[in-house]
Amino acid sequence: MRAAAEASVTADVEGSSVDDGAAASSTSATPTVTPTFRAFLRGRRAWIVIAAVLVLGALVVLVIQGGVRPPGPALGADNPGPVGSxxxxxxxxxxxxxxxxxxxxxxxxxxxxxxxxxxxxxxxxxxxxxxxxxxxxxxxxxxxxxxxxxxxxxxxxxxxxxxxxxxxxxxxxxxxxxxxxxxxxxxxxxxxxxxxxxxxxxxxxxxxxxxxxxxxxxxxxxxxxxxxxxxxxxxxxxxxxxxxxxxxxxxxxxxxxxxxxxxLPGPGDSDVATAPTMGELTPGWVSPVIVLLIVVVVVAGIWRGRRFGPLVVEQLPVHVPAGETSAGRARLYARSAARVHALDQLRVGALGRIAAMLRLPRSTAVDQVTDAAAQATGRDPSGVRRLLVDDVPSTDRELVDLAGELARLEGEVRRVLGAPASDHHRDDDDPDHRDHRDDPAGRRP
Structure with missing residues (x-):
């Protein structure tokens, strides 16, 4: 799955089509990575530990309190439990x-x-x-x-x-x-x-x-x-x-x-007027300590929150190669088994390039692009729509097959219309291609 996802995202980012040979070589070079149950647990181990601590704490409280208390008050006249009367x-x-x-x-x-x-x-x-x-x-x-x-x-x-x-x-x-x-x-x-x-x-x-x-x-x-x-x-x-x-x-x-x-007296039998207030129950040292803590927090906020001047904005020359971005996104798709999302990226790129080759505006609906592609290649319109829109891969193999079919459809449209191939598939002996590949301007900031 990783190979298919990398191929799809690379095609989308760089604007190039993927042929059968490239898909097959990528598939054979990189093994598929399907998330396992162990990987699922590893990704959620923090929540599992928190849940385990909560359950353990509840069990400890039950043990300390002697388990679940029988229904009814202790020595209740209508309580049939062991502590009732x-x-x-x-x-x-x-x-x-x-x-x-x-x-x-x-x-x-x-x-x-x-x-x-x-x-x-x-x-x-x-x-x-x-x-x-x-x-x-x-x-x-x-x-x-x-x-x-x-x-x-x-x-x-x-x-x-x-x-x-x-x-x-x-x-x-x-x-x-x-x-x-x-x-x-x-x-x-x-x-x-x-x-x-x-x-x-x-x-x-x-x-x-x-x-x-x-x-x-x-x-x-x-x-x-x-x-x-x-x-x-x-x-x-x-x-x-x-x-x-x-x-x-x-x-x-x-x-x-x-x-x-x-x-058995209840809460209504207590004399609220004679009950001690919160101030009477609180030790004398609590109030001064609270005031001191408030002062410390305010002083710490003023001390750590002061500014030495206006912030300076600096433009940093950060360049990220498109290939690294594509590979990173592909690994994310592979680890999460996002086959549909990876195929959608392939389809978006293929639809955009096919629409450009057919001289269709960018606002053209998907159905119009699929009909135009079917008419140009002579394929069944329903089959083209399933390929570009409807089919959902359930396995890595199906994802690779659909990626190959997308590449073949795009290639057929290009051959019928006589459109030139993208720079991504030009021969490495082409000096213009070598210059473009080695040009630092090919990196995006």
């Missing part, structure tokens, strides 16, 4: 407990005032101290699952986090009825500690892990209601509730009354 809720409903899945603080506080047990799981820490205190004061029985540091400070001062348990816990160590019926808890529990002032205020720990802490802490709220803190979510999860005494503890805590409020 639908199993516990359905068991309670089967035993006659009315379970309300509260979606707002107002609903939870209203039902808590009517004597319902409230189970609170504030995973994101959306409730502020005032709302936690209000909820603890309104509920006769409040069960807080996995309380955060702020929640402990607000409703259970003196109770602190103490890390994770070393394994299953079977030392009840308290007089809480639900804990005594459970007897033991499975692995995966977190611990809480109770300091001396809290213990004197009536707080007790259940399921001790030696001297390290307790999985459950129970005490009395400021308004006299019962307050139970469960350090981990394991007891209430669908995937772990059937282990050891988890189910007995969960049912005993949540099903103590006929009405249960299952409350």
């Amino acid at each position: 639908k199993a516990l809720v359905e068991v309670l409903r089967d035993h006659g407990v009315t379970v309300t899945d509260a979606r707002s603080f107002e609903v939870a506080i209203d039902l808590a005032g009517q004597g319902a047990t409230v189970v609170l799981f504030d995973e994101q820490g959306l409730l502020d101290d005032d709302r936690l205190t209000e909820l603890a004061g309104a509920a006769d029985r409040l069960v807080v699952i996995a309380p955060g540091f702020g929640a402990l400070e607000a409703i259970a001062p003196g109770v602190r986090h103490a890390g994770a348990a070393s394994g299953p816990l079977d030392e009840v160590a308290c007089e809480l009825g639900a804990a005594e019926r459970a007897g033991e808890l499975s692995e995966g529990q977190d611990l809480l500690t109770i300091d001396d002032p809290a213990a004197e205020a009536g707080w007790q720990g259940c399921f001790a892990d030696g001297d390290f802490g307790y999985a459950v802490a129970a005490g009395e709220g400021e308004s006299g209601g019962e307050l139970v803190l469960v350090a981990a979510t394991t007891v209430f999860e669908n995937g772990r509730i059937a282990e050891a005494g988890n189910a007995a503890l969960a049912i005993g805590l949540a099903g103590a009354a006929d009405d249960l409020v299952w409350y």
Whole structure:
């Protein structure tokens, strides 16, 4: 294909026709180059590397986040996934407990005032101290699952986090009825500690892990209601509730009354007015550093952007041989397998030369040129049109054959009209031809 493309482009640029002998010698001298799959990959390896990095990064994020998270919120009352609590809720409903899945603080506080047990799981820490205190004061029985540091400070001062348990816990160590019926808890529990002032205020720990802490802490709220803190979510999860005494503890805590409020706070329950501003969250050194960076960028732009005077335009004597241009374009056609484009270049050159030999104006339509060429050579007009316009090569061999046919058609028109051959095909012994070939003016700037 390279040979055919080089022959076609050379004929177009230099304005000369290609005969059968030249096409055959070019074909035999230069092997065809058809792009391979390896060459395709090499040309697009940058995009392949970028795509591979993106895919690898997505896989790393999935691994870090533990894969695809099951549908529904953690400990959601209607979430059947491993981290949901639908199993516990359905068991309670089967035993006659009315379970309300509260979606707002107002609903939870209203039902808590009517004597319902409230189970609170504030995973994101959306409730502020005032709302936690209000909820603890309104509920006769409040069960807080996995309380955060702020929640402990607000409703259970003196109770602190103490890390994770070393394994299953079977030392009840308290007089809480639900804990005594459970007897033991499975692995995966977190611990809480109770300091001396809290213990004197009536707080007790259940399921001790030696001297390290307790999985459950129970005490009395400021308004006299019962307050139970469960350090981990394991007891209430669908995937772990059937282990050891988890189910007995969960049912005993949540099903103590006929009405249960299952409350998972949402974004609407947070107090926007008390939320810290961006300035409060930003360290004090950030603003001066940003200002300094802006000043540095402006100074660098002024320094590097200054000009020393007007630009000087200089005419450089650059000469590019037409043959080099033709060869370069031919290699591009060959590497991209652009057979149709290479043949189009041949056809454009042939049509222009045939029109010039037939004394047709440059604005003559292609159909008129093909009809005139057919009439001059005596060929079938449809065959001439297919050769000059319609035929599409599917292989390198077909491209070479069509190039040869174009050269033969042009030669026939020249012989019929008696037009002189172009300088490109003159004998090398012609002194005028030698002068023209060696003349530096033959190069174009």
